[in-house]
Structure formats: C-alpha cells, structure tokens
Amino acid sequence: MVATDTPHLKRAIGPVLLTLYGIGVTIGAGIYVLVGEVAAVSGMAAPVAFLVAGSLAALSALSYAELATLYPRAGGEATYVSAVFARPWLTTTVGLLVAFSGITSSAAVLLGFVGYLNTLVPLPDWIALVGIIIVLAAVTFWGVAESLTVVAITTLVEIGGLLLVVGAGLPSLAGLPAALPDIWPGFDGTVWLLIMSSSILAFFAFIGFEDIVNMAEEVRQPGRTLPVAIIVTLVVSTLLYVVLAVVSILSVGPEQLGASDAPLALVFGASGGNPAILSSIAILAVVNGALIQMIMASRLLYGMAQLGRLPSALAHVSPLTRTPDYAILGVAGLVLIFALTLPIADLAANASLAVLAVFSIVNVALLVLRLRPGSERAVFRVPLAVPVLGAVATAGLLLFGLAEKLQPLF
Numbered sequence: 001m002v003a004t005d006t007p008h009l010k011r012a013i014g015p016v017l018l019t020l021y022g023i024g025v026t027i028g029a030g031i032y033v034l035v036g037e038v039a040a041v042s043g044m045a046a047p048v049a050f051l052v053a054g055s056l057a058a059l060s061a062l063s064y065a066e067l068a069t070l071y072p073r074a075g076g077e078a079t080y081v082s083a084v085f086a087r088p089w090l091t092t093t094v095g096l097l098v099a100f101s102g103i104t105s106s107a108a109v110l111l112g113f114v115g116y117l118n119t120l121v122p123l124p125d126w127i128a129l130v131g132i133i134i135v136l137a138a139v140t141f142w143g144v145a146e147s148l149t150v151v152a153i154t155t156l157v158e159i160g161g162l163l164l165v166v167g168a169g170l171p172s173l174a175g176l177p178a179a180l181p182d183i184w185p186g187f188d189g190t191v192w193l194l195i196m197s198s199s200i201l202a203f204f205a206f207i208g209f210e211d212i213v214n215m216a217e218e219v220r221q222p223g224r225t226l227p228v229a230i231i232v233t234l235v236v237s238t239l240l241y242v243v244l245a246v247v248s249i250l251s252v253g254p255e256q257l258g259a260s261d262a263p264l265a266l267v268f269g270a271s272g273g274n275p276a277i278l279s280s281i282a283i284l285a286v287v288n289g290a291l292i293q294m295i296m297a298s299r300l301l302y303g304m305a306q307l308g309r310l311p312s313a314l315a316h317v318s319p320l321t322r323t324p325d326y327a328i329l330g331v332a333g334l335v336l337i338f339a340l341t342l343p344i345a346d347l348a349a350n351a352s353l354a355v356l357a358v359f360s361i362v363n364v365a366l367l368v369l370r371l372r373p374g375s376e377r378a379v380f381r382v383p384l385a386v387p388v389l390g391a392v393a394t395a396g397l398l399l400f401g402l403a404e405k406l407q408p409l410f
Contacts, residue, residue, distance in 0.1 A: 018215065020152040021152070026208030027208075027285060033111075039263075042195050045185050045194065048184060054234070060362065065227035068212075069226060070376060080365050103331060106297070108347035108348045108351060115261035142321060157285075164278065165273075171271070203356065208289075210355070212226060247267065262282065294328070298327040298330075301331065353401050363388075
C-alpha cells in the first residue's frame with residue numbers, strides 16, 4: 001500500500017496551457033527542422049506530403065482522444081494497451097517505443113537547434129548540445145506548471161515566427177497557379193511514391209498531439225480538456241505546415257530548401273527579411289520542442305514504472321518540485337547520446353517509425369475495446385470507422401517505411 005505522504009503529480013494544467021503544450025511540441029519538432037528534408041525528397045509536392053501525413057495523423061488523434069477520456073493516466077499508450085490487452089510484454093514494448101520516439105525526437109530537433117545557432121554564433125556541436133540539454137533538464141525538473149508556462153510563452157513566439165515567414169513570402173503566392181501542376185501530382189505514380197516516402201519524414205512533424213495524453217495526471221478535468229487539446233493541436237499544425245510549405249517552395253525552390261541547415265531562415269531571407277531574426281525564433285522553437293518531448297518521455301517512464309514495467313526508481317517523485325526527477329535525468333542522458341551519434345534525418349525517420357507502430361497498436365486497442373461487450377462508454381466517442389482506418393493507414397505507412405530502410409540490404 002502506498003503511503004499517504006508519498007508525493008504525487010500536481011494537477012495544475014488547464015486547456016490553454018495543454019493546447020499550447022501540444023502545438024509547441026508539434027511545431028518545434030516539425031516545420032522549423034524538417035521542411036527542407038521533406039522538400040529534398042518530394043520536391044514541389046512537399047505541401048502534399050505534409051497534408052497526407054496530417055490526414056493520417058488525424059485518424060489516430062481521434063482514437064487517442066477517446067482513449068484519453070477513458071484512461072487519463074501518465075502512462076498514456078502503455079496504460080491503454082495494458083487495460084485492453086492485459087499483456088505485460090506488449091505494454092512494455094509500447095511504452096518503450098513511445099519513450100524512444102520522444103528521446104529521438106528531442107535529439108533530432110536539438111540538432112536542428114545547432115544548425116540555426118551556427119548561423120548566429122559558431123560553436124562546436126558537442127558543446128552546444130551538452131549545454132542546452134543541461135538547461136532543458138533543469139527546466140523539466142523545475143515543476144510542471146512552471147515548465148509549461150515557459151512552453152506556452154515560447155509557443156506563442158514560434159507561431160509568430162511562422163507567421164513572419166508566411167507574411168514575408170506572401171508575394172511568392174502570385175506564382176501558385178502556375179506551380180499547381182507541379183505541387184499536385186495527379187495520377188503520377190512515381191511522384192506519389194516520393195510523396196509517400198517523404199510522408200514518413202513529414203509524419204515526424206506531427207509528433208506531439210500524442211504527448212498530450214502523458215500529461216493526463218497533471219491536467220484539471222482531463223475528460224473534457226484532453227480531446228479539445230488534441231484536436232486543436234492537430235488542426236492548427238496541419239494548416240500552418242501546408243501554408244508554410246507552399247510559401248517555402250515558391251520562395252526558394254525545393255533544391256535550395258533541401259540543402260539548407262536553417263531552411264526557414266533561408267526562406268525569410270529570400271523574402272527580404274533578416275535571417276538572424278528567424279534563426280533566433282527558430283532556436284526558441286526547436287528548444288521548446290525538445291523540452292516538451294523530454295517532459296513527455298520522463299512522464300512516460302514514470303507512468304510505466306508505476307505500472308511495474310520499469311524499475312521502480314523511475315517512479316520516484318521529488319518532494320521539492322513534485323516532478324519525476326530520476327526519469328528526467330535518464331531521459332536527458334539518452335537524448336545527449338543520440339544527438340551526438342546519429343544524423344537528423346535518421347533520428348526523424350526512426351522516431352516516425354516508432355510512432356507509427358504505436359499508433360497502429362493504439363487504434364487496434366480502441367477497436368477491440370469498442371467491440372468488447374459491456375465496455376465502458378467514453379465521454380468523447382468517435383465512429384467505429386476511425387480506429388479501423390487509423391490502424392490500416394498507420395500500419396501501411398509503417399510497412400512502407402520499413403521496406404525503404406531495409407531496401408539497401410537486398
């Protein structure tokens with residue numbers, strides 16, 4: 001039996017903070033870093049790649065929203081799988097995949113941070129990485145309400161940065177009618193293969209909405225707040241991504257975009273803006289994305305430890321800040337290792353594949369739960385077709401991505 005004086009997580013998050021949390025991690029882990037990588041693969045069809053990825057993510061987002069109202073626990077996906085399937089090995093596998101995606105996502109966006117930082121202050125990569133990870137671990141340890149206040153403020157700044165790029169690039173939209181045949185591939189199978197390939201990377205840009213559910217034990221009125229935050233996050237992110245991708249490819253072209261380490265600074269500069277301004281905002285954005293992923297991963301490890309799937313030390317809560325201190329330290333160390341050893345494209349692709357695997361399982365879990373006689377009815381309920389289509393879509397994209405990774409071996 002747990003002692004009554006054992007510290008617990010504090011319910012300190014309302015709908016505004018939670019939605020800004022979701023938007024912040026999605027944008028910070030996405031468009032500031034990956035628009036160039038996506039354009040390098042899909043060319044002028046980059047906006048379509050983001051639209052495809054967003055549409056596929058929407059199916060899983062709705063499934064998450066229903067499950068989150070039934071099981072508002074810090075373990076998120078691991079909690080859902082444990083409740084539905086009661087298979088300890090599957091619960092542990094899903095939890096580790098989610099933690100892996102959060103850690104690799106943080107590492108990927110911090111490499112993006114280094115790229116933007118070098119346009120302002122050249123530093124050895126390892127010094128920049130060690131310094132920023134120490135700072136982020138300290139902020140994560142500080143406290144959830146304080147951490148998410150930092151996240152909310154930074155999110156507003158990074159949205160402002162994206163709007164600056166869009167505003168500066170508006171004149172380029174005059175060329176949109178002439179470019180539409182190149183942007184929309186029609187029935188060209190070769191281009192669609194490139195779009196599907198780049199959608200694996202673009203999907204990384206939507207990693208974020210699922211992080212919201214891991215904050216459930218620190219949210220006030222989770223049954224009402226969680227679905228709203230998930231849906232608003234996905235809608236806002238998709239609209240921003242598609243518009244920004246259109247402006248970017250029309251302003252500088254996919255070749256230049258794909259070759260840049262600071263793609264949106266390049267777009268802003270080509271549109272007459274000061275690239276240093278955008279680089280400064282981008283630095284905040286990618287650091288914000290990494291911070292939120294570290295918060296998520298630490299809560300996920302904490303939740304799994306509570307379920308008995310990981311060492312109990314990871315469930316330790318600091319009596320001073322009421323945050324999972326040991327889990328935070330473990331996440332920070334792993335982020336540093338990945339960031340120092342793997343390139344950004346590999347990190348993003350690996351994170352996307354891990355998330356796609358988890359999304360497939362979560363959609364199946366909701367489907368099984370809905371078909372089970374006598375199952376509890378959620379406050380937020382989606383049509384049965386949603387988890388069916390979500391499972392098929394994410395499994396298909398996962399298999400496509402795995403086939404691409406394995407192709408060089410054959």
